[in-house]
Amino acid sequence: MIAYRWMTVEQVSQLKEIDRSEHIDLIYEMQQGALSAIQRDHECPNWNDELLSEIEARYVMELQKGGAAVGAFDGDTLVGFGVLAHRFRGQAQDQLQLDLMFVSRNYRRQGIGSRILSDLKEKAKERGARSLYISSTETRSAVSFYMSNGSRITDEVDEELFEKEPMDIHMIQEL
Numbered sequence: 001m002i003a004y005r006w007m008t009v010e011q012v013s014q015l016k017e018i019d020r021s022e023h024i025d026l027i028y029e030m031q032q033g034a035l036s037a038i039q040r041d042h043e044c045p046n047w048n049d050e051l052l053s054e055i056e057a058r059y060v061m062e063l064q065k066g067g068a069a070v071g072a073f074d075g076d077t078l079v080g081f082g083v084l085a086h087r088f089r090g091q092a093q094d095q096l097q098l099d100l101m102f103v104s105r106n107y108r109r110q111g112i113g114s115r116i117l118s119d120l121k122e123k124a125k126e127r128g129a130r131s132l133y134i135s136s137t138e139t140r141s142a143v144s145f146y147m148s149n150g151s152r153i154t155d156e157v158d159e160e161l162f163e164k165e166p167m168d169i170h171m172i173q174e175l
Helices: 009-017 049-064 112-126 140-148 159-164
Strands: 002-006 022-031 034-044 068-074 077-089 095-103 131-136 169-174
Touching: 002 112, 009 049, 009 077, 022 140, 022 169, 049 068, 049 077, 049 095, 068 112, 077 112, 095 112, 112 131, 131 140, 131 159, 140 169
Parallel strands: 095 131
Antiparallel strands: 002 068, 022 034, 068 077, 077 095, 131 169
């Protein structure tokens, strides 16, 4: 049985327990304001040391500055997590960013990601946010997940996040 718990900075070492690998068969690009599908056929590997260090640093920074992280645990093993950023964004300063979200390969399509997203949406509402800003990887699995959970392509792209990850699909989810 999967248990969901709010995570602490001290649990950062558990992030490596996530198997982020996946087969990518399709990605999306934004072209003239619409999604365009592009066929792919490659394997996205699990963490390498550089990427894991970057993700761990983002996790720690967000939690130390007031963000929140929720984890999905199978026993003591972390099988999914999501991080709500600390900083408000958007013209009205009423958006919080979904900064990180991963579910281990063997645990996907079981509702874990939806539950993590739901918990983070509730936390964002408690903090006064009216929407979540999502800078999603361009894979079919990620974009489809967010859209099936009520997200839509945003009309107002956050320039700072776009510069960091220009290939991402930028979405908004009203709370």
